[in-house]
Amino acid sequence: MKTVFWLLDVNYEVKDHKPEVWIWGIDDDDKRILIIDRNFLPYFYLVVKQKENPQPIIETLESLKADYPLIKKFELVNRRFFGKSVTAIKVVCQDPTVISKHARSLEKINGIKNRLEDDIRYSMRYLIDNNVIPCSWHEIEVEEIENNFGVQVDKLYVASTFPRTIEKNEIPELRILAFSTISYSRQGAPRPEKNPVIIISVCTNVGDEKQFVAKGSDDKAVIESFVKYVRNFDPDILAGYDTNRQDWPYLLSRSKKLGIKLSVTRANTEPHRSVYGHVSVTGRANIDFFGFADELPEVKIKTLENVADFFGVMKIEKHTLIEDIDFSSYWENPEKRSILLKFSRENTQSIIGIAKAMLDFAVQLSSLVSLPLDHVGTVAVGFRVEWYLIKEAYRIGELIPKRRERPYISYVGGVVLKPKPGVHENVTILDFKAMYPNIMITENLSPDTYVSSSEPEPACGVNIAPEVKHRFRKEPAGFYKVMLSNVIGVRDRMRLEMKKLDPKSAEYLALDAGQTAVKVITNALYGYTGWIGARWYMKPVAEAAAAWGRHSILNTIELAKKIGLEVIYGDTDSIFVKYEPTKIKRLSEIITEKFGLEIKPDQIYIRVLFTEAKKRYCGLLPDGRLDTVGLEVVRGDWAAVAKNAQEKVLEIILKEQTPLKAAEFVRQSISDLRKKRVPYKDLIIWKTLTKPIKAYKVRAPHIEAAKRLMEAGWDLSVGDKIGYVIVAGSGRLHERAKPYVLAAYDDVDIEYYIAKQLVPVASRILALFSIGGDTLIPSRTPQTLLEFAEN
DNA sequence: GCCTGATTTCTACCA
DNA sequence: ACTGGTAGAAATCAGGCG
Numbered sequence: 001m002k003t004v005f006w007l008l009d010v011n012y013e014v015k016d017h018k019p020e021v022w023i024w025g026i027d028d029d030d031k032r033i034l035i036i037d038r039n040f041l042p043y044f045y046l047v048v049k050q051k052e053n054p055q056p057i058i059e060t061l062e063s064l065k066a067d068y069p070l071i072k073k074f075e076l077v078n079r080r081f082f083g084k085s086v087t088a089i090k091v092v093c094q095d096p097t098v099i100s101k102h103a104r105s106l107e108k109i110n111g112i113k114n115r116l117e118d119d120i121r122y123s124m125r126y127l128i129d130n131n132v133i134p135c136s137w138h139e140i141e142v143e144e145i146e147n148n149f150g151v152q153v154d155k156l157y158v159a160s161t162f163p164r165t166i167e168k169n170e171i172p173e174l175r176i177l178a179f180s181t182i183s184y185s186r187q188g189a190p191r192p193e194k195n196p197v198i199i200i201s202v203c204t205n206v207g208d209e210k211q212f213v214a215k216g217s218d219d220k221a222v223i224e225s226f227v228k229y230v231r232n233f234d235p236d237i238l239a240g241y242d243t244n245r246q247d248w249p250y251l252l253s254r255s256k257k258l259g260i261k262l263s264v265t266r267a268n269t270e271p272h273r274s275v276y277g278h279v280s281v282t283g284r285a286n287i288d289f290f291g292f293a294d295e296l297p298e299v300k301i302k303t304l305e306n307v308a309d310f311f312g313v314m315k316i317e318k319h320t321l322i323e324d325i326d327f328s329s330y331w332e333n334p335e336k337r338s339i340l341l342k343f344s345r346e347n348t349q350s351i352i353g354i355a356k357a358m359l360d361f362a363v364q365l366s367s368l369v370s371l372p373l374d375h376v377g378t379v380a381v382g383f384r385v386e387w388y389l390i391k392e393a394y395r396i397g398e399l400i401p402k403r404r405e406r407p408y409i410s411y412v413g414g415v416v417l418k419p420k421p422g423v424h425e426n427v428t429i430l431d432f433k434a435m436y437p438n439i440m441i442t443e444n445l446s447p448d449t450y451v452s453s454s455e456p457e458p459a460c461g462v463n464i465a466p467e468v469k470h471r472f473r474k475e476p477a478g479f480y481k482v483m484l485s486n487v488i489g490v491r492d493r494m495r496l497e498m499k500k501l502d503p504k505s506a507e508y509l510a511l512d513a514g515q516t517a518v519k520v521i522t523n524a525l526y527g528y529t530g531w532i533g534a535r536w537y538m539k540p541v542a543e544a545a546a547a548w549g550r551h552s553i554l555n556t557i558e559l560a561k562k563i564g565l566e567v568i569y570g571d572t573d574s575i576f577v578k579y580e581p582t583k584i585k586r587l588s589e590i591i592t593e594k595f596g597l598e599i600k601p602d603q604i605y606i607r608v609l610f611t612e613a614k615k616r617y618c619g620l621l622p623d624g625r626l627d628t629v630g631l632e633v634v635r636g637d638w639a640a641v642a643k644n645a646q647e648k649v650l651e652i653i654l655k656e657q658t659p660l661k662a663a664e665f666v667r668q669s670i671s672d673l674r675k676k677r678v679p680y681k682d683l684i685i686w687k688t689l690t691k692p693i694k695a696y697k698v699r700a701p702h703i704e705a706a707k708r709l710m711e712a713g714w715d716l717s718v719g720d721k722i723g724y725v726i727v728a729g730s731g732r733l734h735e736r737a738k739p740y741v742l743a744a745y746d747d748v749d750i751e752y753y754i755a756k757q758l759v760p761v762a763s764r765i766l767a768l769f770s771i772g773g774d775t776l777i778p779s780r781t782p783q784t785l786l787e788f789a790e791n
Numbered sequence: 792g793c794c795t796g797a798t799t800t801c802t803a804c805c806a
Numbered sequence: 807a808c809t810g811g812t813a814g815a816a817a818t819c820a821g822g823c824g
Contacts, residue, residue: 300803382808413810414806435806436809527808534808542809572806572811615805615812630804630813637802637815687802698800698817733816756815 003157004028004139005035006172007132008236010372011282012123017070017095021126023163024266024283025138026172026236027155034151034266034283035142037159040126041072042096044103044118045079045399048087049111057111058089068102070094081116081399083448083478088116088399096122116399120390121275127370128394130162134376135171135367138163152234152266152283171363171510176205177235178351179226181247182344183254184217186328188713192253198331199341200226201348204233205356209348211341220258223251230264237373238264238281239355241304241347242290244378245717248279278378287362289354291377295361295520300636301686301721304350313353320346325712325741360513368517381520385528386535388521392483398448401535408532411543412467414572415550417557419610419617422768423653424568427605427619428579430588432552433598435573436526437484439548440541442596446478447529447538465544466551472544480529480541484522491518549573552595556587563587569610569617579604603627607654611764620654632761640682642757645669649765659769666762666776670754676745683748684723684740691718701726701737709739726752 005025013020019042023035048054054076061074075090091106093099103118120128132138142157182199183190196219200212210229212222230238240247248271255262255270262270266283274280278288293302299310309316320343322330330340366376369388376384390400432438439445443463451462451471460475472478477485494515501508528534530542549572557575560567563583569576577584579601588599605619605627616630626647632638633647645666652662672678687702693710696703705724706716716722724737728749736749754777763773 297804380807385808410810416806416811524808527810529808530810531808546810574806613813632814635803637804690802696801700801700816702802760814 001142001144002139003033003035003142003155004137004166004168005033005163006137007134007163009283009285009374010123010127010132010134011280012096012126014095014097019094019096019122021123022267022282023132023159024153026174028137028172030172031154032152032234032236032266033155033157034153035140035157035159035163037126037162039159039162040130041092041094042099042122042125043090043092044099045077045088045090045116046103046106046109047081047113047116047399048089049113050086052087052111054087054089054111057109060109060111061089061091061106064106068106070098071102079397079399080448082401082450083398083446083473086399096125114402116402119402120400124387128391131165132163133165133367133370134372135363137166137168139166140164150268152231152268169507169510171360171506174205174236174359175234176237176239176352176355176359177230177233178203178239178348178355179243179247180240180344180347180351181251182327182340183250184214184328184331189324189715190250192250193257197222197251197254199344201341201344202226202229203345203348203352204235205352208233209345211345213341219254220260223255223258223260223262227260227262227264234266236284237355237359238284238286239351240286240288241307241351241354242288243286244277244279244288244291248286274375276375276378276383278375280374285373287355287359287374287377289351289358289377292358292362294381295358301723304347304354307354308350311354311357313357314346314350319350323741324714360510361516364510364514365517365520368514368521381524382528382531382533385521385524389479389483389528389536392479392486396479396482398479403533403535406532406537409539411530411539411546412550413546415553415570416572416614417567417570417575419569419576419612419614421610421612423607423609423657424576424578424605425607426579427568427576427608428584428601429603430556430575430577430584430599431602432573433600434488434522435549435552435597436545437488437522438597439545439552440526441481441484443544443548444472444474444478444481445541445544446472446480447536447541449473449478449481450538450540465547468540468543468547470540470544470547479536480525484525487518487522491515491522494518552591552597555594556591556599559590560587568608569614571615574602576608609650609654609765609768611768618650618654624655626650626654631764637685637687638761639685639753639757641669641673641678641753642761644682645758646761646765649762653765653769659766659771662762663766663771663776666758666766667778670758670776671778673753673758674750676750680725680740680745680748683725683753685725686721686723689716689718689720689722699732699734701734704734705737705739708742712739712742726756 005027007025009024011022021037025033027033058074070093072092072094077088077090079086079088099118103115107115140159140163141161142159144157147156179202181197183195184198185195196214196217198214200222203209212225214222251262265281271279271281279286299306305316305319308314322343330336362377366373369384370391371387393400449472458473460473462471464471494511498508498511526545529538557567565577565583567575567577591599608619610617619627621627628634633643648665649662653659702722706722710716723740725740725743726749727736727738727743727747729736759773759776
């Protein structure tokens with residue numbers, strides 16, 4: 001019989017050296033199904049040395065077959081490697097677990113250059129080779145079998161053929177369950193060996209809400225009821241926030257300690273740690289939305305409440321907020337316990353809201369790059385690009401290079417012009433549309449088209465990059481050109497399709513998420529080629545793209561000047577010019593003709609302010625909004641009190657054009673700050689731990705604050721944000737940096753915030769109008785002046 | 792030992 | 807574990823001075 005399904009999750013099992021791919025899906029009748037496919041065998045390649053006769057090698061291999069009983073066959077194949085034809089022997093095995101071992105030993109055979117693709121996981125191999133795509137529809141010939149191994153599905157099948165993708169756009173009705181947990185410890189961070197999980201809140205996308213609450217410190221029932229609830233609701237998606245790092249590991253350890261089985265998977269097993277630091281829940285997609293927070297540059301501190309606020313799921317003013325450190329006091333106090341419960345409930349509501357807002361993107365990205373839905377959010381951008389490339393490579397017979405360690409060598413990137421400081425009226429930004437991708441297409445930049453300096457020029461001719469002089473074959477179209485053209489074509493079709501739809505419809509939103517996913521991958525390809533961790537790392541490709549980019553922008557600036565357009569600033573692929581439509585039109589026509597690149601006016605600023613600094617400016621848009629770029633206002637590592645003041649200064653200057661009024665506003669802010677009229681949270685400075693504490697060479701304030709947190713029992717790891725305030729006292733700054741949760745308002749050194757936060761950011765702007773920082777500080781008492789002098 | 796300017800370290804931003 | 811270019815703060819180093 002035939003069945004049609006949408007792919008939710010994939011895993012594999014090996015039984016008696018025989019592999020089985022387990023395909024978890026949802027069929028077109030909304031049934032949850034599992035298809036077991038026993039028809040696919042893993043393999044790897046042995047690349048034959050150039051000019052070597054492969055026949056004797058095959059014979060040698062055949063003669064060794066008795067030593068390798070799990071090898072099924074050797075197959076001589078023609079492939080490409082970095083565009084050059086190679087002869088390879090495809091070694092097909094029975095058991096995926098022996099691939100790596102056999103590959104290592106067989107590559108030593110005479111006449112073999114190296115082994116390849118032994119580092120591709122079996123389940124991914126299955127997806128790539130059979131063009132099976134996560135979060136997409138397929139049809140397949142199957143036989144139904146009896147469900148006698150207790151998996152939680154409506155139907156269980158064995159595959160008779162491989163799945164085939166079919167054109168079908170809608171996403172099935174997914175059952176989503178969001179959850180969050182709170183653990184209790186009287187002192188320090190909770191430890192699963194001794195501290196209970198006191199609250200688990202769940203919330204589903206069909207509006208069901210539930211809380212499992214410990215009686216005293218007995219949490220056995222809490223976890224058991226949670227497991228029961230999950231099994232009963234049978235979600236397709238388990239949504240959480242930082243669950244891969246926090247909730248799942250804790251629940252797993254805690255269950256072990258209590259002797260409970262956390263059997264929440266569809267295979268009745270426990271979740272397990274998988275690749276890329278993610279937790280896999282077999283048969284479901286465990287999505288940790290924290291992994292997608294990188295897609296939201298607007299949110300500086302990626303806490304759950306901030307992300308929920310960003311999506312309008314739960315406005316931060318309405319969100320009950322309790323610091324970890326206070327959990328125990330809320331739990332212990334019968335009057336305050338209900339607030340803790342409310343906090344937990346709101347967290348879970350936030351998660352379900354974020355899930356609804358971001359799931360489309362996750363689904364589209366998963367489908368685009370062929371990484372399972374639960375993985376795609378946890379992997380870095382480079383790997384997303386790489387999986388897309390791997391899929392493309394398979395299609396054109398290009399072998400997948402090994403990842404290897406390389407020395408880091410930098411190269412010259414984009415040009416950045418010195419801005420003309422001051423306020424300019426009626427300015428527009430001319431942007432090159434997708435500059436790097438377009439350069440890569442027109443110049444055929446690709447790992448497989450690069451002609452090294454030792455090689456003779458091919459008959460088809462070469463494109464030579466300016467300055468760096470790297471050469472790239474004109475023909476045939478390179479791997480990247482094919483990929484980029486495909487992907488841009490897909491995006492154009494999506495956007496065309498969107499025009500026919502109601503912007504509020506589900507299809508429109510899905511397409512919009514899809515075109516965003518495509519854009520993310522397209523824009524990351526240039527960076528990928530210059531990344532030393534890339535399988536297809538090829539510095540000349542990145543270097544040449546950058547060189548052509550500089551060439552284009554510098555020529556554009558020259559031309560603009562010739563036409564009589566004043567250039568105020570420029571960075572990499574954009575120039576800021578006075579808005580003069582006819583001149584701009586002429587300029588863009590010449591550029592298109594000369595470079596095959598498209599430039600178009602993006603937005604128009606009524607006024608735009610530049611200081612001396614590059615990459616920092618603020619423009620006033622026709623609708624009255626400010627577009628602030630690079631300045632402290634948009635940075636996450638300045639106290640809000642300073643950011644707010646700078647924003648107001650910019651607003652007064654750009655809208656009312658009264659710098660004196662802006663200065664007066666700053667004086668007022670300082671006076672408010674001295675009177676403690678500014679909320680405590682506006683004094684917090686946030687900085688990220690970018691490496692393990694021990695790896696730091698200097699005693700930076702946020703590192704000292706982090707150490708204090710750890711002394712107080714916090715678990716900190718790379719990537720965590722440290723929020724600290726500067727407290728009054730003597731000594732160096734780092735000695736006075738205290739975690740905000742361990743300090744109080746009265747400890748704060750207000751004068752620090754004035755002298756080192758508020759005044760510098762305000763005067764950076766006001767200096768343009770000859771207003772010095774010293775004129776911004778209202779007179780102080782002699783005592784404070786002394787304190788100030790001491791610093 | 793203190794002061795000062797230069798250099799290094801660190802983070803977060805822009806394209 | 808995408809790139810290079812950049813600003814800015816604070817720590818730290820290096821050299822001059824007495």
